[in-house]
Amino acid sequence: MWTPETNTSKNLTLWITHECNLNCVFCRDSENKRTKGFMTLEEVQHALFSAKEKGITTILIGGGEPTLHPNVIEIAKMCKNFDFFTVITTNYTKPEIIKSLDGICNTINISLYPENEDIIPYQKDFKSNLYLKVLLYKGRFKTKEEFDSFIDKYEKRIPHIGFCCMRGHTTWCKEHKQIDWLDSLPIDNVVMTDRGNPCFIYRGFPIDRKDLSIFKKSHMMVDVRGLLYDENGKWVLNNRE
Numbered sequence: 001m002w003t004p005e006t007n008t009s010k011n012l013t014l015w016i017t018h019e020c021n022l023n024c025v026f027c028r029d030s031e032n033k034r035t036k037g038f039m040t041l042e043e044v045q046h047a048l049f050s051a052k053e054k055g056i057t058t059i060l061i062g063g064g065e066p067t068l069h070p071n072v073i074e075i076a077k078m079c080k081n082f083d084f085f086t087v088i089t090t091n092y093t094k095p096e097i098i099k100s101l102d103g104i105c106n107t108i109n110i111s112l113y114p115e116n117e118d119i120i121p122y123q124k125d126f127k128s129n130l131y132l133k134v135l136l137y138k139g140r141f142k143t144k145e146e147f148d149s150f151i152d153k154y155e156k157r158i159p160h161i162g163f164c165c166m167r168g169h170t171t172w173c174k175e176h177k178q179i180d181w182l183d184s185l186p187i188d189n190v191v192m193t194d195r196g197n198p199c200f201i202y203r204g205f206p207i208d209r210k211d212l213s214i215f216k217k218s219h220m221m222v223d224v225r226g227l228l229y230d231e232n233g234k235w236v237l238n239n240r241e
Helices: 041-053 071-082 097-099 144-154 170-178
Strands: 011-015 057-061 086-089 107-111 131-135 159-165 190-191 199-202 206-207 220-223 226-229
Touching: 011 041, 041 071, 041 220, 057 071, 071 086, 071 097
Parallel strands: 011 057, 011 220, 057 086, 086 107, 107 131, 131 159, 159 206
Antiparallel strands: 190 199, 199 206, 220 226
16 A cells, blocks of 8 residues: 555565465455465565665565564564664554564554454554555445544544555455545545556545556565565566576
8 A cells, every 4th residue: 555655666575474364355465375484584684685785765564464473573673773664564453563563663554454443553652653554445435424534533543544445456356446436535636656556635645546557566575485576576486596
């Protein structure tokens, strides 16, 4: 999901695991769940050295659910020691681990789900910047008024909220990506993301319109299998010796 901090081609995603404790129908990583295990600290260190050499400035720690990794705190510290801007994305089902990452990660992206709606933290209780990520799909908010009420409620906890539409990478996503009221929103501004998506700004909050994507550009990614995409977004896993 687009955020101001990650709107750059100079980032590396570390998929430190594909394992997850949820089973969301819209999960873009669902096809990788058969890839079990965790990145080792040695693999992480190798990736960070490579990223530094290639001019990468931002590390995105993700999954799967990264807080399932037994060494996620150590990995975040490694990223910090390399002087990377460090971001982690989590489903916030393990709040005690996320609290341990406070002040280590620059930004903590929290994906909102029914499982965590009642335990979403307050920015005032964290040193790291919190960013609430909300997926938009048919039926999530039935009207503009319901959407506005959601913003009114959660911006008091976390001032930074980002919304994201779906491209349609699963059958469920294709069936639920059309949102009737979305195109009638009075938009403040439109920003193009580095991934080729128009990002609508509404009430100061970004809505990443992946459903209107002009092109899809990947960035540098590494997981437990090794390098997936190089710094130019080229798929390289099958080309490795």
